[in-house]
Amino acid sequence: MHNKPLRRWIPFLLITGLLAGGPSLSGSPAFAADPAPQAAAQDANAFTGKITGKSNKAKTISIEVKGKNEFLKFDDKTKGMDHAVEGEAAIVKFELRGADRFATSVEPKLAALPAGVTEMKVDELAKLIAMGPEEGKYVLVDSRPAARYHEGHIPTAISLPDTVHAETGDAYLPADARLKKTTLIFYCGGFT
């Protein structure tokens, strides 16, 4: 909104600093001594986990891998930064540049579907919603926590958080769905 000239310089200064082996990188041997990257390196230079943050200013993303926050740098060449969304599961491939881990690509980690369950794409769902639950013979279920449902859900969805569903089974589904007369469609906060 209010872009002071100073702000535009920061990324430049930062990258220059990195290329020149700036002050923050002087302790590069510390990286080799740090056990974490080795532990995570079982899959050669890739982290799989939940994105816990992204800073465009520091060109850094953080991802939680086995309960530990790992930091990676990124730049304009990093592919798939659209998928670096806080709270979403992702696979981040990276390379080492000096002491820094540089993300080369970010891909969403696709959830495996249980046997007999198939994916529904946005277009197919939009067509059903245009018909409405009765004519379209469907029940759309928002599996996210209730607070997320309240602030914005897909039209015609009902709220049934996965945690509640796990305890109550069919109890909160509409009658037609309990009688197994409808298509049951679940969604949540993305590729998790």
Place this chain on the structure above:
Amino acid sequence: MSPKSAGLAKKMGHTDVRVMLAGIPGWKKAGKSVTASEKFVQTGNIVLVDLRSKEEYEAGHIPKAHNIPLASLAAKEDDIPIKAPVVVYADSFVEAQQGYNLMKKWGVKTGSIWPGGVTSWTDKGNKLATGPTPASISWVRKLGKNEVGLAEFKKAMDDGANQLILDVRTTDEVKDGVLKNSKHIPLDEIEKRVGELPKGKEMLIHCSTGARAEMAKAALDKAGLKSRVLIADVECEQGKCEITD
């Protein structure tokens, strides 16, 4: 999450079970709008916008709503706080969607539509309010549970007895100025240098927006240190820093 629930439904004997894997992000990315719940419109800390004409609005509107007729919305970009959850309604879904799309373009983060306008509102047993629209839109963000307010943060800049300000910006940014009573550790060094922080004090973490502060908080949590983050713009130039909400 949704695949887990789908698995459960399958086990309960449902035969036709699907998962929309793209979820809410995929839905929004496809240019589609989301719906606010009745409870959210009633009690949420929202900005509610009635896109109908002045006459229709004054005759009866959803309580708390501000009136911005759709035709004049384009000129009102500066009136809408983009950090606020903004809920819009109109007579038709198409009009509501137009308002929603425009605000989305402005950068409103959590926009949504109340479908059906005043009709569906009263159908559910809710009352309407009458009269002219409030003079201006005012919205105050409620603090998140890990967040420190600006007033308290500024107090800690003057009195560091129990709190210490932790600056996690880069070394280059810090050259343009730092805040009083603050210690600087760049975000990417936090984990290695967490031992330098005093155990008995609460850390109030800041960067230039709040994004990095939140990442640093995760590291401090793991080290067992008490902390909160400042979600605000911190801009420094020639040794002077300005903080804006």
